[in-house]
Amino acid sequence: MASVAIEDIRKNYGPTSVLRGVSLLIADGEFLTLLGPSGCGKSTLLRILAGLEVQDAGSVLIDRRAVDGLRPKQRDVAMVFQSYALYPHMTVASNMALPLRMRGLSAFQRLPLVGRLLPGTARISAAIDVEVMRTATSLGIGHLLARKPGQLSGGQRQRVAVGRAMVRHPAVFLMDEPLSNLDAELRVQMRAEIKDLHRRLGGTFVYVTHDQAEAMTLSDRVALMVDGELLQVAAPQDIYADPDDRRVAEFIGSPRINMLDGMVRERGVIDVAGSTLAMELDVIAGAHLTVGIRSEAFHFVDHGGPDVLTGSVRMIEHMGSDLLVHLDLAGVDHPVIARLLAERAPYIAIGETLHVGVRPDRVLVFSRDGRRLRRDAGHGRASIAPIREIAR
């Protein structure tokens, strides 16, 4: 068990800057997810944590000990890879025993044939076998120990990879997109198992993914990375409902948040797409803004007015419990997507003009450079939104 501190890590590949000064504190026993689009540097950061790559600047501390000069095996971390990276020529048991054998046995004791005759080898090997069996049984792969990775299904290989990491009880678990090679159903199942594993082991987990559903369901905190920068580190519900940056709001949430151009008409009133929204913001009149409205912040109303957007229906997606209605708004070049109650479905036709009300407390406002503009003090922060949409 250990805390992890990342201090101003920088990494360049030639002229491209992959990590631009990333700092992050991960508490002992925390499940932290590095979330971001591909190529944002999250996997590089993980490999730097593991010692597989060397940062250009900055420092990594594990359990308050700087590990920058240490080789991967000296850092007491274990990693689960996207490709599982099992050794195909070894049985499952040998795959899982290898990290223990490398640590428990001396170089002479590991020699084939001769090693077995040395004192202590038999005792240590037996202890390793017991540990491997125990770990394998807890993962439900005890019956597969004699097989080779090539004879296993994707889910079973995944478990072996997790087992190989677990078996030596590392201080920190690093997981690099461990579920992305599995099919959708298995992914949901393994997600629950990883969550359960974290609860049982209580170790510090650093989990890299580009899948926001994984990040939101698994993590204590989500660290959102874009272009080598950490944009926000927060609990899943906060990063969804209270993003600091336009890019965070756009990355999290499905369907994607609706972004509309707005202008402050006077204090407390913003012009958006031919309508007005009541928003108390500390911004001068005439300022241009971006208004972000999540699809579930809309509801049906019968006629236009303040806090109501009006548009024609372009497309309707039936999701079962609700509808995703795509609306063309006057002066907006992309459709706005509203999540509405399914019982109204029979009454909506393509091309029809529809009024949708907006809850002002659910509206996220960003300055033109992407910073979040929060409501004036006294009006309270945005309420916490339900996250069922993104946790699908």
Add this chain to the structure above:
Amino acid sequence: MSAMTFPNRQSLLSSILRHAVLICTGALILAPFMWMLSLSIKPPCEIFGVSFSFWPHQFYGIENYSRALTEAPLLRYMGNGVLVCAIILALQILVCAPCAYVLAKLRFAGRKLLFGIVLIGLMLPHQVLSLPLFILSYQLGLLDTYAALIFPYVVSPFGIFLFRQFFMTIPDDVVHAARLDGLSELAIVWKIMLPMALPALIAFSIFSVIGHWNDLFWPLIVVRDQSLMPPPLGIMVFRNEEAGNDYGPLMAASTLVVMPLVIAFLAAQKWFVEGMTGGAVK
């Protein structure tokens, strides 16, 4: 393949043509070989006789083969061949696998240059180097020893190239996992990379053993002592000194020398083909 599987006459025709070409080339390559086998079981009078037949009228195999085995130290030659080929192969793998790993998986300045040098080494025919190598052997006092037969081949550019190409196809994550599991870089080579590259290893072994078992040129230059001679050199000496025009025993000796290779190749054929194409398409 039966003709039933062909949907129309054109593909049947092209198949017949294809097989005809293959049979002709195969026959061309096999003819001398069959001729050797045939001569090795014929008496001298039939070898120089006017009439031609593949199968002898009088089976003379036992006489020819026993003369081949008794009149020249053929078993000694073959023993030398086994010893030299085994040591060359072991040392080649010992040198090539770590080199190939470094070139395939480690990042450092000059990596491309070093690989370029390996490629140049791959293009140089052995004959070009024979004079400097001979002088080197002389200076080191290695002439007429096993060491002279072995040392020029220890570093094999072909082996480095083949292993490097195969190691490139092994995902970096496997190397990363091994490092996290606590393996040293050399342990990664021997415990992870080489076992995973088994097809390439077997293909390389066959190439190396065939090449050095059949090598005549270099042993001819550095070895005079009969007791050190590998099989092809031994047979050549045998022809000059003992056999004269006695082709029967000579062909019997040749057959005996070639046989281990043929058997080894047939046994490892599957691996051989896989190893040669494995790196190319993955």
